[in-house]
Amino acid sequence: MTAQDDETPAAHRKPVGFQEIRDEVIDRIQTRVWPQGALLPTELELAAEFGCARATVNRALRELAEQGIVTRKRKGGTRVASTPVKQAKLAITVVRQTIEEMNAAYRYALVSRSLVDCPPWLQARTGIPEGGQVLHLQCMHHADNRPFQFEERWINVAAVPHVAGENFQDIGPNEWLLAEVPFSDAEICFSAVPATGTLADFLAVPAGAPLFQMERTTWFRKNPVTFVRMTFHQGYQMRTAY
Amino acid sequence: MTAQDDETPAAHRKPVGFQEIRDEVIDRIQTRVWPQGALLPTELELAAEFGCARATVNRALRELAEQGIVTRKRKGGTRVASTPVKQAKLAITVVRQTIEEMNAAYRYALVSRSLVDCPPWLQARTGIPEGGQVLHLQCMHHADNRPFQFEERWINVAAVPHVAGENFQDIGPNEWLLAEVPFSDAEICFSAVPATGTLADFLAVPAGAPLFQMERTTWFRKNPVTFVRMTFHQGYQMRTAY
DNA sequence: CAGTGGTCTAGACCACGGT
DNA sequence: CCGTGGTCTAGACCACTGG
Numbered sequence: 001m002t003a004q005d006d007e008t009p010a011a012h013r014k015p016v017g018f019q020e021i022r023d024e025v026i027d028r029i030q031t032r033v034w035p036q037g038a039l040l041p042t043e044l045e046l047a048a049e050f051g052c053a054r055a056t057v058n059r060a061l062r063e064l065a066e067q068g069i070v071t072r073k074r075k076g077g078t079r080v081a082s083t084p085v086k087q088a089k090l091a092i093t094v095v096r097q098t099i100e101e102m103n104a105a106y107r108y109a110l111v112s113r114s115l116v117d118c119p120p121w122l123q124a125r126t127g128i129p130e131g132g133q134v135l136h137l138q139c140m141h142h143a144d145n146r147p148f149q150f151e152e153r154w155i156n157v158a159a160v161p162h163v164a165g166e167n168f169q170d171i172g173p174n175e176w177l178l179a180e181v182p183f184s185d186a187e188i189c190f191s192a193v194p195a196t197g198t199l200a201d202f203l204a205v206p207a208g209a210p211l212f213q214m215e216r217t218t219w220f221r222k223n224p225v226t227f228v229r230m231t232f233h234q235g236y237q238m239r240t241a242y
Numbered sequence: 243m244t245a246q247d248d249e250t251p252a253a254h255r256k257p258v259g260f261q262e263i264r265d266e267v268i269d270r271i272q273t274r275v276w277p278q279g280a281l282l283p284t285e286l287e288l289a290a291e292f293g294c295a296r297a298t299v300n301r302a303l304r305e306l307a308e309q310g311i312v313t314r315k316r317k318g319g320t321r322v323a324s325t326p327v328k329q330a331k332l333a334i335t336v337v338r339q340t341i342e343e344m345n346a347a348y349r350y351a352l353v354s355r356s357l358v359d360c361p362p363w364l365q366a367r368t369g370i371p372e373g374g375q376v377l378h379l380q381c382m383h384h385a386d387n388r389p390f391q392f393e394e395r396w397i398n399v400a401a402v403p404h405v406a407g408e409n410f411q412d413i414g415p416n417e418w419l420l421a422e423v424p425f426s427d428a429e430i431c432f433s434a435v436p437a438t439g440t441l442a443d444f445l446a447v448p449a450g451a452p453l454f455q456m457e458r459t460t461w462f463r464k465n466p467v468t469f470v471r472m473t474f475h476q477g478y479q480m481r482t483a484y
Numbered sequence: 485c486a487g488t489g490g491t492c493t494a495g496a497c498c499a500c501g502g503t
Numbered sequence: 504c505c506g507t508g509g510t511c512t513a514g515a516c517c518a519c520t521g522g
Binding site for chain 1: 273274334335421427432452455462
């Protein structure tokens with residue numbers, strides 16, 4: 001393994017890309033050349049080995065650090081992460097998109113719409129001031145005329161004043177909010193729930209059937225905007241990869 | 243808005259960080275200075291505005307593109323993403339960690355262990371050759387002596403030959419695999435399922451109770467390694483944020 | 485204190501893709 | 504074609520932190 005072998009007359013060598021370095025490092029980790037917890041060479045050493053600038057190595061390793069493959073510390077160097085905390089990315093989309101991607105016909109229906117005072121549980125959950133006005137909506141999303149998702153939503157009127165002027169007859173609140181209201185942070189919660197009377201009716205399943213549910217609270221700069229509970233048809237599966 | 247105002251005698255100005263630029267851009271998007279679909283200035287223009295190198299602007303915008311906030315095209319410029327495809331990151335960890343983070347006592351128990359031929363459904367799902375040997379495991383994970391998760395797993399013996407020598411009496415297969423076997427890709431599937439007889443017994447819930455389930459198939463370079471079905475105790479919630 | 489990653493710069497060349 | 508982003512370089516200074 002003499003380093004000499006790889007040396008070329010210099011001049012115009014094809015530049016080494018950060019992707020090559022990243023992939024090579026991943027390879028050495030996967031094949032246990034660098035086992036879990038091992039200390040990698042410094043950026044300077046790797047740059048010398050690969051014959052490129054330190055910035056290039058930096059970019060490669062930074063990307064791996066973002067993915068949780070390695071951990072980096074000043075003066076401490078770069079180590080193979082002891083717990084390969086793989087991250088799965090969940091793309092958060094609108095129901096209509098999901099349905100249309102299945103090549104199914106999308107249909108939306110508003111079930112109810114009412115202005116109410118923020119109930120205590122919602123105040124606890126979102127931080128909307130108790131007694132503040134919220135718009136409460138219930139709606140159904142169908143795929144090929146079969147029930148797909150029941151959506152129950154509460155919108156903080158104080159945060160979205162002009163929501164009062166929207167009747168939501170023809171557009172779902174998720175799409176409307178996405179287009180009209182900026183938001184910055186969200187919290188999501190997945191669970192399995194039994195079909196209660198109302199849910200069972202709307203989703204056309206026997207009472208007690210197991211349903212996949214997703215709840216999401218949204219803020220715009222610490223200011224609560226909306227809370228939504230989406231319950232899917234029986235048998236729904238959420239998929240992802242990494 | 244005269245650009246002159248911001249000019250200093252040059253010399254040693256505090257360098258503008260990519261984070262400042264990124265945050266400022268996020269701000270202008272959130273406040274609709276640049277509405278959905280709008281075309282942003284070029285990197286060169288932004289670099290001039292912020293008084294920094296193009297590379298700095300590039301890093302800021304590249305990060306926003308990775309998050310799906312903007313879309314970038316050569317010659318097409320940078321645009322505010324029309325569909326704010328926010329991405330939630332799911333950290334995939336080991337059950338023991340999850341339980342210990344709840345400050346609960348973790349207990350593991352092996353339920354069954356047997357070598358079998360790969361059944362057709364598993365072959366279809368993972369690509370393990372039909373008839374190939376797989377190790378079938380069932381185990382329970384408890385938190386403070388209460389059922390937490392039932393794990394059913396199949397391991398491709400051809401991909402992990404030395405798995406045959408492990409009895410899994412004291413260590414869970416998830417941790418063992420994580421430590422012993424490299425893997426590169428995975429597919430995850432979440433759903434709500436009813437508690438069947440066996441599941442109901444192990445998780446101590448009435449038959450038919452809605453349970454949160456996560457299935458994961460793992461490959462190492464297109465080579466199937468393992469398939470696992472994890473069913474959680476009643477009321478379990480998976481949380482994340484973005 | 486000294487080594488390591490974190491970041492910025494000024495310049496360069498390239499690749500893609502709209503005009 | 505030629506403008507825009509994508510990337511690499513060589514060098515520099517800084518910030519954190521382990522010994």
